[in-house]
Amino acid sequence: MTDVDTASMTAWVAPRYGGGEVLRAEIVPRPVPGERDVVVRVHAASLCSGDLHLLNGTPYLLRLGFGLRRPKRRTIGQNLAGEVVSVGGLVTEFQIGDRVFGEVPGGAFAEYVRADAGSFATVPAALGMEEAAAIPDSGMTALQGLRDIGKVGPGQRVLINGASGGVGSFAVQIAKALGAHVTAVCSTRHLEMVRRIGADVVVDYTVDDFTRTDVPYDAIFDLAGNRTLREYRRVLTPDGVYISSAAAPGDNWLGPIRWLSSVVLADLFTRQTLKPLLMRPAAADLDYLAALAIDGSLQPVIERRIPMAETPSAIAAFAEGHASGKTVLIAVDS
Structure with a gap:
């Protein structure tokens, strides 16, 4: 142009x-x-x-x-x-x-x-x-979900549901940069890419159901919204954190509002932490992400x-x- x-x-x-x-x-x-x-x-x-x-x-x-x-x-x-x-x-x-x-x-x-x-x-x-x-959008969403809401740190087990998309590909790398052990959920055609960017374990959702395992996670970052809250909570540790991003399910009228409202309500009745994520742009977060890119932690x-x-x-x-x-x-x- x-x-x-x-x-x-x-x-x-x-x-x-x-x-x-x-x-x-x-x-x-x-x-x-x-x-x-x-x-x-x-x-x-x-x-x-x-x-x-x-x-x-x-x-x-x-x-x-x-x-x-x-x-x-x-x-x-x-x-x-x-x-x-x-x-x-x-x-x-x-x-x-x-x-x-x-x-x-x-x-x-x-x-x-x-x-x-x-x-x-x-x-x-x-x-x-x-x-x-x-x-900007994807990186800040992943960062605020994992660092600010999930409080992800060294040694924690983190699951990224929807790991191959824009936010998910950043989330895998940011969780690794924060020191976590990362399980990434994606479809068959994305398995190699997700492994390449650092996932420790990759689950092909067309073959395996991560909610049916006995592996507990300290944090679940949900970018797909394709399981019930009960299923997510089943594989979350008693003190674990579930973070639901804007990709939550919804219709053309209210979008994800009904789902996110159910997350907020459920949080009131459990020891686990269940939180929706609304990303807020911040120049300081952009600087943080740029620094990760420069030191090789983020591509x-x-x-x-x-x-x-x-x-x-x-x-x-x-x-x-x-x-x-x-x-x-x-x-x-x-």
Whole structure:
């Protein structure tokens, strides 16, 4: 994608709710920074499940805040890495030319994006832009689930259910970096990848049921939501922690709210800890993840690298599910 003039840019726009087919490449005004904003020239962006929810407007409850009949925010994309090209008057963290990565409310699938400076962290010189773009949403979700809620530490036994996807591939590596013994649950075609990124034990869910073993886990990080709470609790130690992420099951109206509510309610009546996870972006967590990547403890798994000009087809493929890591969109002129 290229600029028509210095005051405009090309961005992927969703004029209505739907899938990748509704997206249009449009010429829109190039953003200018507010006092606490930076404007970043996008080098690479990655897809996350939140992009799909905001694009198709499900669960429908989301539309109360994001637009009943059509999206209030027409530009999409939340995860990116790029170069700062302008800064607001109150910004002291960054200057023009800095390489940054982070999660923004929307607009990352474009040539430029504007967001609060607090949304970003510095990309270390040794970390590639495409790898940095793959980190924010998935990496912070895995980190906050395991470190902050699970309190995972050395010697603990941790199970990752849904270990091959974007969040799962980060979770396996982060749990290992925290010193845990990791059991990863995935399908047959992902077994080798999950072993490669460090899982101590890999369970093929098409063959074995991890809830039917006698192995107790100190923490279960659930990214699939394909078992009952009773089944999860059966293989959790008496003081263990069950963490349910946003991939919990649900319908098109309420999404995962009913499931997550049941987790909160069940937590009141057991010695075990049962917690839902709502990731909150934090620049300090981005710095933490970048440091893991630099010391070799974390390697973003990128299944697809696709030109940003092919965003609609990339989203269609991503929506099919069963991903092996992340999909990264690469700006043509980066």
